[in-house]
Amino acid sequence: xxxxxVELGARRYPIYVGAGCLRELGTKLAETxxxxxxxxxxxxxxxxxxxxxxxxxxxDAAFEPIAIQIPDGEEHKNLxxxxxxxxxxxxxxxxxxxxxxxxxxxVVGDLAGFAAATYLRGIPCVQVPTTLLAQxxxxxxxxxxxxxxxxxxxxxxxAQPRFVLADVETxxxxxxxxxxxxxxxxxxYGIILDPGLFALIExxxxxxxxxxxxxxxxxxxxxxxxKALVVGEDETESGYRAVLNFGHTIAHGLESxxxxxxxxxxxxxxxxxxxxARISRRLGFCPDADYQRIRKLLERCGLPTEVPADLRxxxxxxxxxxxxxxxxxxxxxxxxxxxxxxxxxxxxCDEIVKHL
Amino acid sequence: xxxxxVELGARRYPIYVGAGCLRELGTKLAETxxxxxxxxxxxxxxxxxxxxxxxxxxxDAAFEPIAIQIPDGEEHKNLxxxxxxxxxxxxxxxxxxxxxxxxxxxVVGDLAGFAAATYLRGIPCVQVPTTLLAQxxxxxxxxxxxxxxxxxxxxxxxAQPRFVLADVETxxxxxxxxxxxxxxxxxxYGIILDPGLFALIExxxxxxxxxxxxxxxxxxxxxxxxKALVVGEDETESGYRAVLNFGHTIAHGLESxxxxxxxxxxxxxxxxxxxxARISRRLGFCPDADYQRIRKLLERCGLPTEVPADLRxxxxxxxxxxxxxxxxxxxxxxxxxxxxxxxxxxxxCDEIVKHL
Numbered sequence: 001x002x003x004x005x006v007e008l009g010a011r012r013y014p015i016y017v018g019a020g021c022l023r024e025l026g027t028k029l030a031e032t033x034x035x036x037x038x039x040x041x042x043x044x045x046x047x048x049x050x051x052x053x054x055x056x057x058x059x060d061a062a063f064e065p066i067a068i069q070i071p072d073g074e075e076h077k078n079l080x081x082x083x084x085x086x087x088x089x090x091x092x093x094x095x096x097x098x099x100x101x102x103x104x105x106x107v108v109g110d111l112a113g114f115a116a117a118t119y120l121r122g123i124p125c126v127q128v129p130t131t132l133l134a135q136x137x138x139x140x141x142x143x144x145x146x147x148x149x150x151x152x153x154x155x156x157x158x159a160q161p162r163f164v165l166a167d168v169e170t171x172x173x174x175x176x177x178x179x180x181x182x183x184x185x186x187x188x189y190g191i192i193l194d195p196g197l198f199a200l201i202e203x204x205x206x207x208x209x210x211x212x213x214x215x216x217x218x219x220x221x222x223x224x225x226x227k228a229l230v231v232g233e234d235e236t237e238s239g240y241r242a243v244l245n246f247g248h249t250i251a252h253g254l255e256s257x258x259x260x261x262x263x264x265x266x267x268x269x270x271x272x273x274x275x276x277a278r279i280s281r282r283l284g285f286c287p288d289a290d291y292q293r294i295r296k297l298l299e300r301c302g303l304p305t306e307v308p309a310d311l312r313x314x315x316x317x318x319x320x321x322x323x324x325x326x327x328x329x330x331x332x333x334x335x336x337x338x339x340x341x342x343x344x345x346x347x348x349c350d351e352i353v354k355h356l
Numbered sequence: 357x358x359x360x361x362v363e364l365g366a367r368r369y370p371i372y373v374g375a376g377c378l379r380e381l382g383t384k385l386a387e388t389x390x391x392x393x394x395x396x397x398x399x400x401x402x403x404x405x406x407x408x409x410x411x412x413x414x415x416d417a418a419f420e421p422i423a424i425q426i427p428d429g430e431e432h433k434n435l436x437x438x439x440x441x442x443x444x445x446x447x448x449x450x451x452x453x454x455x456x457x458x459x460x461x462x463v464v465g466d467l468a469g470f471a472a473a474t475y476l477r478g479i480p481c482v483q484v485p486t487t488l489l490a491q492x493x494x495x496x497x498x499x500x501x502x503x504x505x506x507x508x509x510x511x512x513x514x515a516q517p518r519f520v521l522a523d524v525e526t527x528x529x530x531x532x533x534x535x536x537x538x539x540x541x542x543x544x545y546g547i548i549l550d551p552g553l554f555a556l557i558e559x560x561x562x563x564x565x566x567x568x569x570x571x572x573x574x575x576x577x578x579x580x581x582x583k584a585l586v587v588g589e590d591e592t593e594s595g596y597r598a599v600l601n602f603g604h605t606i607a608h609g610l611e612s613x614x615x616x617x618x619x620x621x622x623x624x625x626x627x628x629x630x631x632x633a634r635i636s637r638r639l640g641f642c643p644d645a646d647y648q649r650i651r652k653l654l655e656r657c658g659l660p661t662e663v664p665a666d667l668r669x670x671x672x673x674x675x676x677x678x679x680x681x682x683x684x685x686x687x688x689x690x691x692x693x694x695x696x697x698x699x700x701x702x703x704x705c706d707e708i709v710k711h712l
Contacts, residue, residue: 035683079435079439083435090506090507090510095683096683114474118501118511118513119510120510120511120512121500121592122514122592143477144477145477148443150446150447153477155442155474156474157477157478157513158477236477327391
């Protein structure tokens with residue numbers, strides 16, 4: 001088990017990455033000196049696979065955990081299920097000295113993290129991500145929240161966890177399509193921040209896809225280190241952190257247009273990254289060779305890379321206009337100068353869709 | 357208009373206190389350089405009295421405000437009305453660069469403050485308290501939240517406003533009973549932190565009750581200064597800030613037992629403070645003379661000072677046991693050594709009710 005630290009002064013916290021480290025959950029929680037009454041929030045799918053192991057580890061460390069199960073799926077990341085979690089926390093009498101442990105993917109992490117951030121005005125939260133996407137991205141950095149019918153993550157809070165425990169063994173039970181979708185975010189870190197990571201995926205893609213244990217742990221650790229650096233620089237996305245949104249403007253537009261039914265998040269991000277690289281190339285920032293490497297690697301991963309013809313132009317422009325990050329009609333778009341080098345450009349929605 | 361600063365490093369903010377300063381709302385908001393799209397959250401009663409004035413001040417400063425009205429009353433400080441506020445903010449397209457302005461008493465301040473803290477993961481909030489209780493207490497310090505059927509303020513967040521604007525002229529339209537209830541919190545500051553303030557109320561009670569303008573502004577300013585000092589020391593109530601809970605343990609118990617129908621918050625606090633002073637006397641910490649002065653001043657204010665016979669003993673003990681601040685069955689009870697001097701004691705619920 002290795003440790004990556006997110007440097008945020010008084011809110012500094014460790015990310016533990018390893019194969020099989022879920023069994024250390026209780027020991028690590030005990031180190032935070034939190035009270036015995038804790039709650040594990042998870043979904044039905046993850047519960048079948050890992051809840052017993054998590055509860056056993058907590059009990060071995062003298063905790064008295066309760067389990068709170070929500071249904072599996074993004075459509076449950078809403079106010080109604082948040083209220084359900086509040087009710088269970090209150091019923092169980094979880095105190096301020098307790099903790100909420102989010103065991104699952106991004107939906108569980110976001111919803112449980114927001115519940116922890118707002119129950120009794122905030123109690124400690126621990127993230128135990130079980131998907132690749134959550135391990136390299138959503139579990140780190142303190143973004144928590146729920147969706148609104150009008151858009152994703154419109155309600156939420158920045159609240160950093162006490163620690164993150166990423167057990168790469170849990171990725172073995174991840175559906176193939178979700179693993180591949182998670183790879184899109186891994187490739188993103190390479191594109192925006194680390195040409196070495198990008199080259200590593202290019203060279204070792206087959207081993208990654210075969211879940212080679214040490215390689216997986218190494219890659220997750222590299223991604224966590226990169227995300228920790230960005231979050232340490234800019235916790236609440238007042239500036240630099242927005243670099244992580246590379247490919248995400250168009251991804252969010254596509255997800256919204258297809259009502260979150262057609263693409264997994266990582267799949268939409270793959271399309272969005274190729275589009276962002278292409279826009280960067282058309283604007284004269286990014287060499288064609290870098291664009292081609294990006295497109296090819298994502299294709300080799302098995303990810304989609306093109307905006308479907310029926311969504312181009314006006315439909316996508318319409319979706320972009322309601323982006324919650326838009327300010328005065330302009331979007332702070334993350335462009336590429338090369339693999340490993342980004343630049344921000346203020347673009348209108350029309351400028352973005354025109355260059356697709 | 358005078359200024360008291362809450363010293364919280366990067367989250368430092370001013371409290372403006374004055375007679376008639378509501379007309380400065382727009383100017384002061386413009387100084388924070390927030391965007392034009394802002395929302396004023398208020399209730400139906402306050403809207404009739406002050407909404408037009410607030411909107412006019414904002415429009416004069418080139419803002420484009422929308423108004424969001426919730427019904428008047430503590431029973432509406434819940435998840436359903438919070439969702440209503442989210443919907444209105446989303447419908448109006450209020451952006452991260454915008455702001456939520458809470459115009460009203462504690463209910464509006466808490467609910468609007470929590471909405472601001474969690475809408476788009478947090479947008480700026482401004483508190484414009486229009487009750488004495490809100491001006492001296494609830495609008496300052498960043499405690500926001502909503503009630504749950506199981507208890508008050510069980511869901512919320514610490515989120516500091518950008519500024520607080522307390523116009524003491526708005527107290528002229530406050531129902532007499534609410535004004536008197538607010539006085540309980542004013543007296544509290546005297547008891548726990550400032551013998552001079554306590555003596556001032558003793559000597560000038562009649563002038564206060566007649567809403568003598570300069571005196572009122574002076575007293576509100578003194579209270580704000582005291583609260584700002586405490587919050588500056590301990591923003592998230594990890595220790596010292598709990599001194600502000602003097603009288604509140606029993607008050608919350610009484611409010612809960614009577615289902616928030618019999619007492620205004622300040623009335624319950626008055627009873628709780630007399631009880632806490634009496635417990636302190638019985639434990640040998642507090643001289644009888646100080647206890648008597650406290651009881652007499654609160655009586656002269658027109659506040660209740662005794663726990664009704666039918667609630668003493670077991671009913672109250674039961675209510676205290678579910679206090680959200682209880683840890684392992686013990687309550688961190690604020691005792692008195694003298695007017696102006698407190699001490700914390702860990703007491704069981706039975707010890708508290710035994711000494712009543």
